[in-house]
Amino acid sequence: MGVTIRAFDPDRAGDTAAVLDICVRTGDAGRDATGLHPDARALTDRYAAPYLALEPEWAFVAEADGEVVGYLVGTPDTPAFAERFAGWPSSLTAAERAAHVAALGSAIAADETQAYPAHLHIDLLPAAQGRGAGRMLVETFAANLAVAGVPGIHLVVDPANAGAQAFYPRVGFERRRSVPDGVLFVRSCG
Numbered sequence: 367m368g369v370t371i372r373a374f375d376p377d378r379a380g381d382t383a384a385v386l387d388i389c390v391r392t393g394d395a396g397r398d399a400t401g402l403h404p405d406a407r408a409l410t411d412r413y414a415a416p417y418l419a420l421e422p423e424w425a426f427v428a429e430a431d432g433e434v435v436g437y438l439v440g441t442p443d444t445p446a447f448a449e450r451f452a453g454w455p456s457s458l459t460a461a462e463r464a465a466h467v468a469a470l471g472s473a474i475a476a477d478e479t480q481a482y483p484a485h486l487h488i489d490l491l492p493a494a495q496g497r498g499a500g501r502m503l504v505e506t507f508a509a510n511l512a513v514a515g516v517p518g519i520h521l522v523v524d525p526a527n528a529g530a531q532a533f534y535p536r537v538g539f540e541r542r543r544s545v546p547d548g549v550l551f552v553r554s555c556g
């Protein structure tokens with residue numbers, strides 16, 4: 367399977383649907399979360415849809431044989447994204463939305479935000495994993511951030527996701543510490 371990377375295209379048939387589907391099929395610490403939530407928007411309205419809606423130019427997809435098999439979504443500016451997320455209409459209750467905004471704001475310490483303001487979510491279907499697409503997506507995102515003058519990226523990994531914890535150090539991330547929602551990793555873009 368040859369995998370290529372391209373920008374997410376909101377006008378392209380299937381891009382949005384594929385990203386939301388893959389979000390669910392990888393949403394249980396990297397494994398399939400289909401059926402785990404009464405409403406799959408518990409996942410997609412936190413980890414995929416708001417990025418496509420609010421930061422479409424920072425979304426990228428991995429394609430194989432004309433099908434979207436993975437994606438990276440993110441933002442160059444987490445505090446600004448959190449503010450916009452708070453006002454973005456979604457299936458989440460006000461309390462759920464507030465809790466998610468708080469989680470976005472507390473992933474890194476205030477004095478780390480300047481160095482690592484961006485964050486990302488990356489997911490590939492099982493058949494597309496282990497073929498270099500994850501590395502290509504991360505490098506594409508980081509290169510675009512560098513051009514925009516954004517210094518670094520942070521992200522939080524579910525402690526149950528051993529594969530992701532092994533992946534991030536291989537693509538330039540440094541493990542910082544355990545945080546309430548998981549394990550914090552950071553990487554500079556330069």
Ligand SMILES: CC(C)(COP(=O)(O)OP(=O)(O)OC[C@H]1O[C@@H](n2cnc3c(N)ncnc32)[C@H](O)[C@@H]1OP(=O)(O)O)[C@@H](O)C(=O)NCCC(=O)NCCS
Nearest residue numbers: 392396489490495496497498499500501529530532533536
């Ligand atoms: C984690 C994920 C994004 C990695 O993408 P990928 O395309 O499979 O990874 P790549 O093929 O680009 O691998 C890049 C490097 O990471 C290593 N790596 C990737 N997955 C690994 C794993 N599960 N265990 C150990 N090493 C791994 C590769 O060996 C490679 O190292 P090398 O180039 O130094 O030899 C992908 O497997 C995935 O989507 N998993 C399910 C969803 C998920 O967990 N998302 C992350 C949520 S935080």
